[in-house]
Amino acid sequence: MDILDHIVTLLEKAGAERYGMEAVSQLEHALQCAMHAERTGSSPALITACLLHDIGHLVGDGDEGLAEQGVDAGHESVAADWLERYFPEAVVAPVRLHVDAKRYLCRAEPAYWAGLSQASQTSLELQGGIYSPEEAAAFMAQPHAADAVMLRRWDDAAKTPKLKTPDLDHYRPVMVAALKTAA
Ligand code: FE
Numbered sequence: 566m567d568i569l570d571h572i573v574t575l576l577e578k579a580g581a582e583r584y585g586m587e588a589v590s591q592l593e594h595a596l597q598c599a600m601h602a603e604r605t606g607s608s609p610a611l612i613t614a615c616l617l618h619d620i621g622h623l624v625g626d627g628d629e630g631l632a633e634q635g636v637d638a639g640h641e642s643v644a645a646d647w648l649e650r651y652f653p654e655a656v657v658a659p660v661r662l663h664v665d666a667k668r669y670l671c672r673a674e675p676a677y678w679a680g681l682s683q684a685s686q687t688s689l690e691l692q693g694g695i696y697s698p699e700e701a702a703a704f705m706a707q708p709h710a711a712d713a714v715m716l717r718r719w720d721d722a723a724k725t726p727k728l729k730t731p732d733l734d735h736y737r738p739v740m741v742a743a744l745k746t747a748a
Contacts, residue, residue, distance in 0.1 A: 568651050569740055573733050575623045576616075584619070586684040588726045591619060596730040597723035599739075602715070603731075609742035610655035611712050615719055616736055618660045620644045639664060639692065653745050655709065662704075662713035663720060664692050669704045670717060671695040682724065 579591035587594065599616035607615075621644030645661035667685070670677040672695050678686065689695070696704060704710055 568744075569737060572617065572620070572740065573737065575620065576733055579623055582622075584724070587682065587724045589724055589728075591622065592733075593728070593730070594723050595619060596732070596736075597725060597728055598716070598719045599736055600730045601719035601722055603739075605715075607715070608655070609739045610653065611659060611715065612736070613652065613740050613743040614656045614659040614712070615716055616740070617648060617656070618644065618663055618716055618720060620647065651745060652743055655712070656743055658707075658709035659712040659716045662707065662710060663716045665696075665704055666710070666713040666717035668693055668696045669701050669710075670714065672698065672701040681721065685721070 576592050576595060579595070580593075582591045583589075584591050584594040589597070595616050595618075598618065599612050602612045602615040619640060621640035621642070624643065624647045641661055641664045645657050648660060649657045667681075667689060671689065678689075678695070681689070
């Protein structure tokens with residue numbers, strides 16, 4: 566099956582699954598995140614990263630190679646390892662770094678932590694907690710870290726029940742433009 570057909574099928578199935586403790590489905594969350602990126606004029610790569618940033622929740626079971634990578638792999642690592650077969654670093658890196666971006670933002674902006682949802686505050690501790698100033702500087706020195714921070718903000722903002730967004734068909738050509746072979 567074509568990889569984009571596969572991705573669309575995964576996301577459509579995610580329409581029936583809730584996004585953690587939030588009042589939106591995984592699919593609504595993905596579409597809202599991508600819409601925020603698109604509205605600010607982001608590249609196809611970053612819009613695709615936003616649409617697919619939580620695909621680690623959807624590709625785990627039965628996917629070859631993932632079991633050996635350890636059950637404690639975070640969803641961002643599962644997603645990034647899967648995406649890198651098909652997409653370039655400009656897509657993969659923001660996904661891989663989007664959880665660490667939360668640790669960065671909590672250090673860089675004191676008000677950021679207070680604005681996180683309860684679920685997100687709780688998971689922060691499991692993800693390693695707030696960065697030290699040195700860790701924050703090292704984080705931002707990585708390629709695509711600024712994109713990861715943007716993705717993170719849109720991720721946080723992509724939890725609005727019943728928000729109207731473009732559908733998956735709208736994002737298919739965007740994903741095509743971001744594929745490795747299109748580069
Ligand atoms: Fe998310």
